[in-house]
Amino acid sequence: MSEPVLEIRDLRKSFGALKATDGVSLELRPGQIHALIGPNGAGKSTLIHQIAGSLKADSGSIRFLGEDISGLDMAARARLGLARSFQISSLAQEFSALRNVMLAVQARQGSSFRFFRQVTSDRDLTEPAMAMLERVDLAARAHVPAAELSHGERRQLEIAIALALSPKAFLFDEPMAGMGPEGSKRLTSFLDGLRHEAPMLLVEHDMDAVFALADRISVLVYGRIIATGTVDEIRSDPDVRRAYLGEAA
Amino acid sequence: MSRETTVNLLLALLLLGAPLVAAGMGEPFYVTLATRVVVLALAAVGLNLALGSGGLLSFGHAAFFGLGGYVAGILATHAFNGEPLFAGIPATTSMPLIWIAAVAVAGLIALPIGAISLRTSGVYFIMITLAFAQMIYYFAISWPAYGGEDGLSMSVRNAFPGVNTAKPLPYFLICYAALMAALLLFRVVEGSRFGSALQAARQNGIRLAAVGIAPFNIRLVAFAASAMITGFAGALYADLNRFVGPSMLSWHMSGELIVLIILGGKGRLFGPVAGAMIFVVFEYVLGGITERWQFFLGLILLGIVLFARGGLLGLLSGKPRHV
Numbered sequence: 001m002s003e004p005v006l007e008i009r010d011l012r013k014s015f016g017a018l019k020a021t022d023g024v025s026l027e028l029r030p031g032q033i034h035a036l037i038g039p040n041g042a043g044k045s046t047l048i049h050q051i052a053g054s055l056k057a058d059s060g061s062i063r064f065l066g067e068d069i070s071g072l073d074m075a076a077r078a079r080l081g082l083a084r085s086f087q088i089s090s091l092a093q094e095f096s097a098l099r100n101v102m103l104a105v106q107a108r109q110g111s112s113f114r115f116f117r118q119v120t121s122d123r124d125l126t127e128p129a130m131a132m133l134e135r136v137d138l139a140a141r142a143h144v145p146a147a148e149l150s151h152g153e154r155r156q157l158e159i160a161i162a163l164a165l166s167p168k169a170f171l172f173d174e175p176m177a178g179m180g181p182e183g184s185k186r187l188t189s190f191l192d193g194l195r196h197e198a199p200m201l202l203v204e205h206d207m208d209a210v211f212a213l214a215d216r217i218s219v220l221v222y223g224r225i226i227a228t229g230t231v232d233e234i235r236s237d238p239d240v241r242r243a244y245l246g247e248a249a
Numbered sequence: 250m251s252r253e254t255t256v257n258l259l260l261a262l263l264l265l266g267a268p269l270v271a272a273g274m275g276e277p278f279y280v281t282l283a284t285r286v287v288v289l290a291l292a293a294v295g296l297n298l299a300l301g302s303g304g305l306l307s308f309g310h311a312a313f314f315g316l317g318g319y320v321a322g323i324l325a326t327h328a329f330n331g332e333p334l335f336a337g338i339p340a341t342t343s344m345p346l347i348w349i350a351a352v353a354v355a356g357l358i359a360l361p362i363g364a365i366s367l368r369t370s371g372v373y374f375i376m377i378t379l380a381f382a383q384m385i386y387y388f389a390i391s392w393p394a395y396g397g398e399d400g401l402s403m404s405v406r407n408a409f410p411g412v413n414t415a416k417p418l419p420y421f422l423i424c425y426a427a428l429m430a431a432l433l434l435f436r437v438v439e440g441s442r443f444g445s446a447l448q449a450a451r452q453n454g455i456r457l458a459a460v461g462i463a464p465f466n467i468r469l470v471a472f473a474a475s476a477m478i479t480g481f482a483g484a485l486y487a488d489l490n491r492f493v494g495p496s497m498l499s500w501h502m503s504g505e506l507i508v509l510i511i512l513g514g515k516g517r518l519f520g521p522v523a524g525a526m527i528f529v530v531f532e533y534v535l536g537g538i539t540e541r542w543q544f545f546l547g548l549i550l551l552g553i554v555l556f557a558r559g560g561l562l563g564l565l566s567g568k569p570r571h572v
Contacts, residue, residue, distance in 0.1 A: 090455055117442070
């Protein structure tokens with residue numbers, strides 16, 4: 001098997017006495033969707049935050065494309081090709097959907113220290129951004145401020161922004177949250193096609209989506225990974241059934 | 250043309266037309282009053298870049314305003330006495346050179362102040378910018394070489410090639426041109442990639458970092474650029490009054506600049522202009538009636554903060570649109 005794109009070794013993070021991340025090791029390989037599941041409060045989002053750089057781990061290493069990124073801040077990690085979406089949509093609220101994506105296109109193209117050319121007439125920004133909105137079916141809403149988009153549309157916009165970064169890996173934190181069955185189904189098939197652009201670490205509560213998408217699943221409980229394996233291995237793992245899946249599986 | 254553009258144009262014309270009429274009627278006092286509006290507006294345009302676009306509530310911009318003023322005053326004093334500045338560098342009374350020096354000094358001082366202040370946010374940012382400005386204020390007071398508490402008087406206004414700056418109207422026109430140039434620059438920069446990143450940093454710094462743009466760097470450059478414009482205004486203000494004193498550096502001045510922006514409309518191109526017009530007219534009209542005019546200004550400010558967040562421009566031209 002090829003080298004992992006993202007490799008986490010013995011990551012630890014405590015908040016006081018609470019061990020939110022307790023010796024987590026994880027690998028994300030090319031072409032894979034690796035799902036991270038677990039009950040509420042298991043530390044899934046905390047883990048995503050540490051990988052993305054918005055939280056600093058207490059110890060352990062995070063290697064991305066063979067490089068140790070533990071010391072880098074969020075922006076530097078994003079520039080290396082780590083694109084994330086947020087559990088709760090995090091957008092520039094006053095900007096239109098298009099300008100939110102344009103910001104990502106601008107970041108990917110390099111320096112933001114350009115002071116004269118107007119962005120709204122800069123086709124190097126508008127055209128790639130519009131193309132991303134079309135991919136997520138949001139082109140018709142391109143000029144609506146992010147604050148006025150519906151919940152589902154904001155989730156789509158988050159994905160469009162991540163796509164616009166042409167990343168080397170996706171970190172998606174509950175992209176389906178609050179989407180409704182129809183939207184979830186569409187997003188599932190969309191994410192399915194993304195694995196060939198870049199591998200994806202996917203935190204998700206929607207088990208139908210997880211079982212349909214994941215090449216590998218890791219189960220996080222109280223900050224520890226209690227099992228990692230294929231969909232079938234996880235579904236039949238007795239510990240996992242007891243800790244998390246219950247009768248749903 | 251959007252409604253806001255029309256309002257902006259009208260404000261620009263009013264600000265140009267009123268002193269022209271006053272000069273024609275032989276009322277130089279009103280020309281000087283209009284120059285005061287223009288220079289304060291310019292200082293607030295600088296602050297508007299940090300505060301309006303970038304969301305950085307600097308409570309220390311008087312530092313840059315005063316530094317610009319002292320650069321003008323010190324250079325003029327040395328030149329008047331025929332002394333070199335230091336290390337044999339000649340002083341000058343040429344406005345363009347003084348402006349370059351004022352802008353450079355403001356920018357150079359703003360970089361370290363910004364680099365430290367921007368590690369904080371919210372109330373801490375407000376307090377630390379205030380603290381830096383007060384340090385410079387007390388430094389000016391305790392430095393007798395340049396007047397200390399009494400400040401520095403300049404016996405003549407500095408020179409601009411081909412213009413008689415001693416007359417109110419030509420000096421007004423110089424300041425007006427400077428303001429318009431700054432507004433144009435503000436407008437262009439706001440629409441650029443840098444401006445987009447700066448506004449995104451205000452709306453959601455995490456989002457900006459998540460696409461790979463470090464908000465700190467963007468904010469620092471904006472803070473320095475903002476200080477440079479305010480420093481430029483400080484140099485013009487010193488020449489307007491032919492005086493520079495520690496009051497230009499005091500926290501009252503910082504507060505006044507913030508008030509101008511809130512009155513006119515935060516983050517709007519002509520917000521500082523509208524704010525400076527209201528402020529100076531109030532100061533003059535109400536100030537003529539009662540010494541307590543600031544009480545009434547306070548009432549108006551209260552009304553705007555409670556009922557018209559967009560300031561005067563918001564009232565006149567409705568909500569801003571980001572396309």
